Amino acid sequence: MNVKDAVSAFNDYLQSQGLKLTRQRALITEVFFDPAKRADHPTVEELYLRVKGRDSTVGHATVYRTLKLLVDGKLATPNRIGEDLTRYEPEVPGEHHDHMVCAECGLIIEFEDAEIERLQEQVAARHGFALRDHSMNLVVAPRGDCARADCLKGAAGEARGAGAAR
Amino acid sequence: MNVKDAVSAFNDYLQSQGLKLTRQRALITEVFFDPAKRADHPTVEELYLRVKGRDSTVGHATVYRTLKLLVDGKLATPNRIGEDLTRYEPEVPGEHHDHMVCAECGLIIEFEDAEIERLQEQVAARHGFALRDHSMNLVVAPRGDCARADCLKGAAGEARGAGAAR
DNA sequence: CTATATGCAAAACGTTTGCATCCCT
DNA sequence: AGGGATGCAAACGTTTTGCATATAG
Secondary structure, eight states, X not given: OOHHHHHHHHHHHHHHTTOOOOHHHHHHXXXXXXXXXXXXXXXXXXXXXXXXXXXXXXXXXXXXXHHHHHXXXXXXXXXXXSSSOOEEEEOXXXXXXEEEEETTTOOEEEEOOHHHHHHHHHHHHHTTEEEEEEEEEEEEEESSOOOGGGTTTTOOSOSTTOOOOO | OOXXXXXXXXXXXXXXXXXXXXXXXXXXXXHHTXXXXXXXXXXXXXXXXXXXXXXXXXXXXXXXXXXXHHHHTTSEEEEOOSSSOOEEEEOOTTXXXXXXXXXXXXXXXXXXXXXXXXXXXXXXXXXXXXXXXXXXXXXXXXXXXXXXXXXXXXXXXXXXXXXXXX
């Protein structure tokens, strides 16, 4: 999903709700879906600062409010990966992935595993429920040294969709 | 792990750190490990209120500070199951489980699945990491009506109906 | 035009911390 | 006795909200 599609999808959502695509909302969405930053999971503050860099008049509240709308419109997902801050990640409709965070350097790796998801549904079913959503975060440690920049040393990119550093 | 063992284990930890087992710390630990409440995952506020019921002089800060010590001592685990609040759960050394939360009523069910855990290790290994820890939360919905006797639907205050609205 | 959105600053929330006092060991 | 520990309230950082003004459609 490129920037233009994201803004367009957001606009569709806004219109369906009788809301408006303002200059600020478009800008925030553009910055959030900026291809150069797609791998990270910004906090509201980080996103606010990036937005501010392009338009210093945008206020804190607008970023919070817009992020909430993006979540409602399924274009963003809040994620509490670490411990404290809420991070948001750009969402590509239809795709799903979980996270792996390196305990040494904090690198966040995305992955998906169909087999695990199948088992999750089984577990829910076993308790009489239907699986509606899930979150899974693995805390991992490198085997050997952690070289920060490329913590995935030796990680021959197998498991597809593992959009780690690139 | 019963109440007495928990307090004792906490005391061991405290002594190892040159800290003291005070009346308040013992009380908070007792309340936290109260068998009648072992299934739930109290927020700091909930625990504070329960403690306050037994000794109204205990302050907010002490509960926060003690909970942090319990976490350091591996007797408690912070868990962000729903969306907002941090919930703490009594930890039994050697045991592990994940959570399933009902989107309708907020009921939290604990489960463990060896197969999923095995796959998690595989995923980590596939990326060149060793699995150190993980958290997994399933958001589920009852099939049809929630017929569970322990369905918390309508139970204000406790476990807020996670997720749902999206 | 009118409903919605904005920016600001203040409020609200959970959590932490400084400090004078208190209490374990 | 003395180094923790406590309770209180003030401080904190994040997120929300009230309000007067600005703007999209």
